[in-house]
Amino acid sequence: MTWSAADVPDLSGRTALVTGASGGIGRETARVLAARGAHVVLACRSTRRARAVAAWVGGSTEVVELDLASLDSVREAAARVRDRHGRLDLLVNNAGVMFPSYGRTTDGFEAHFGVNHLGHFALTGLLLGLMTGVPGSRVVTVGSLAHRAGLGGVVADRARSGSGRRSVTAYGRSKLANLLFARELQRRLGAAGAATVSLAAHPGLSPTGLWHGDAPAVLRPVVAAGMRWLAQPPQAAALPSLRAATDPRVPPGAYLGPARRFGSRGAPVPARSSRGARDVTAQARLWELSEELTGVGYAFGPAPVPAEPAVGVCPVTGARG
Secondary structure, three states: OOOOHHHOOOOOOOEEEEEOOOOHHHHHHHHHHHHOOOEEEEEEOOHHHHHHHHHHHOOOEEEEEOOOOOHHHHHHHHHHHHHHOOOOOEEEEOOOOOOOOOOEOOOOOEHHHHHHHHHHHHHHHHHHHHOOOOOOOEEEEEOOHHHHHOOOOOOHHHHOOOOOOOOHHHHHHHHHHHHHHHHHHHHHHHHHOOOOEEEEEOOOOOOOHHHHOOOOHHHHHHHHHHHHHHOOOHHHHOHHHHHHHHOOOOOOOOEEEEEEOOOOEEEEEEOOOOOHHHOHHHHHHHHHHHHHHHOOOOOOOOOOOOOOOOOOEOOOOOOEO
16 A cells, blocks of 8 residues: 555644754654644754754744764753653654764764664653653654664674774664664563554665765765665655654554665555564663663563564554564
8 A cells, every 4th residue: 555644644732753853854754744733843963953944844843952972962852852841742763873974972882873772762761751651652763774784783892882983784783773672662662551652664765964974985886876776755765754653553563664676665564674673582682781871761671572583464464574
């Protein structure tokens, strides 16, 4: 089935927070949510760019400064949101870095892992109290096709390595962590009987600002050719996140992505993930490591670990993974 921005339901009276909403896919996500009536919090590192986007988006918006490379900034941003709002309906963990100019975050973590995963892990934990009693509330974590390149998984020594700035594997590990986190969060939310559900989505390929980092030279011609044949504009690339956030037929724990050309473009549908992303033992271990590294604990404890890795089945399409 096809699904487009026109299928986003009326969101009047709901509050959504989108990280990295100052450009690319995050900007498009914020635009559609605001157009459908949501009050949208643009949580961005550059408040100047975010304010310009808020003016362009129109509707009901506000800007909160958020630098995911600093846990102090994450805590300050979460405190501002809690002070201003009594509830949060949608949290879209969209921001990310790829091949950044710096090797470590402010707190000494490998840059991809620190920003793409640990920053969002901490932010979600600090905001979840605004969500767990809100019917229909959703946390959407944006992953990537590159999670399949996350070889070796995430362990404590790699989390603090400064050698991954231009590493495809380091970026892949951070996106693998996004999927492990989204699924472990859903398992724990479900076991706690919370009203909130956790989902994940990936945008396929899109020529956004994420690609402006310092990619390894060997990848540049490959990326250029791939973008010409496989990429889709940000308006289309935002659809998996939007569907995960707003389509009530998408079940808890689902993972959505584009339908065509190896998952790089097309309408948002249930997507397949790697076997490693479905490893429940890895999910639980990453959660424990993330709590230790960030100092952010969640209000609910671990859920029972099933005997075998679970493979989700979408009741809408019957797709697995």
